[in-house]
């Protein structure tokens with residue numbers, strides 16, 4: 001789902017009405033080529049830094065993912081039913097999918113033809129979809145998912161097979177390694193997961209279980225539902241042998257921790273800290289946006305963590321309170337409030353990094369001011385000062401500057417407007433854009449409105465200039 005696209009859709013309609021012959025006139029087959037192109041959904045959603053990510057012409061509201069996975073053969077059989085609505089007339093549209101064989105595609109229950117090219121699956125329904133019409137597309141697919149590992153020094157991400165299952169961490173654009181969709185954060189949707197695995201394997205997806213797992217013929221089926229909008233990169237189906245600890249936070253939020261048996265000793269601390277930190281962040285950032293919290297430790301040695309919605313995933317290490325504070329802060333900054341374009345990534349990583357400093361301040365270990373001063377003493381030649389965090393670059397998206405200098409930006413702001421305005425700003429920000437999309441411009445505007453100060457020079461120096469702010 002996308003918010004505030006109404007105006008854009010209306011403008012697009014106006015332009016097409018002005019530019020083309022009347023829309024209700026049937027297109028003669030001889031002119032099929034150009035007319036078809038005009039009504040084809042774009043192969044990208046419009047993020048200039050990632051021109052092929054996501055798709056144009058429709059807006060997904062729900063993914064119903066039915067997945068069967070066998071670790072021994074690494075084979076996945078999937079049926080994805082996607083509910084969407086058109087934002088233009090569509091003679092064809094794209095989904096993002098990489099690898100895997102597509103067996104069948106149906107649009108509104110009628111067989112559709114399709115072609116593959118690179119990471120694009122182009123679907124041509126038997127008849128065009130009208131602008132604004134709701135539709136469903138059902139994709140039946142199979143194969144051995146291969147993780148992504150190419151661009152942007154991201155290492156390996158997406159669906160990563162492990163000896164006992166899979167480690168699924170898809171930021172920024174790896175959900176296409178295991179299900180077809182509109183793989184860009186500008187289109188969020190709700191999710192249902194039905195995951196079948198060999199008995200003895202646990203399937204952990206986002207949100208909550210909608211019933212007890214059922215076992216028959218040596219296979220167990222798990223059903224999970226995320227009923228709040230979610231970016232595709234936050235979707236997970238992490239599979240393997242897991243010990244579980246279930247309960248709820250002191251404030252009453254359901255809390256599920258899971259750990260690979262190799263990390264069994266992490267289970268209690270993960271559960272306890274995740275509960276405490278979720279409740280503490282609710283006092284600082286505003287009400288917790290989702291219906292459960294927790295975390296998953298798998299034995300895949302990623303060496304990093306991802307803030308998968310409701311279930312941050314920690315790859316191959318015992319998470320300490322700093323990283324748990326970081327991943328849980330993302331539930332507000334990134335997951336509830338989601339960026340429209342990757343250039344604004346500091347709105348995720350700068351905030352989650354600043355949350356680490358706030359956690360230390362809360363614990364009495366170190367003030368955010370002390371952390372800021374220490375970083376500010378780095379010499380002008382430090383590479384961080386050359387990389388403006390407000391312009392995250394596609395070939396170096398997760399540069400440390402986006403984290404550290406992004407966090408410093410918030411502390412510089414706190415110094416400029418004072419604690420009362422700063423902490424009111426954090427809560428107002430999360431309240432005004434809960435479950436929605438955000439841009440840097442909106443954050444600057446809100447900071448200026450709440451503080452009554454012109455902050456353009458501050459944000460320009462901290463976010464946009466390739467040099468150390470004075």
Ligand code: TRP
Nearest residue numbers: 157169170171172304305306307
């Ligand atoms: N967002 C993650 C964090 O800062 C980092 C990250 C980016 C990541 N891409 C990833 C982690 C892919 C795992 C997989 O917490």
Ligand code: ZN
Nearest residue numbers: 326330349352
């Ligand atoms: Zn992060």
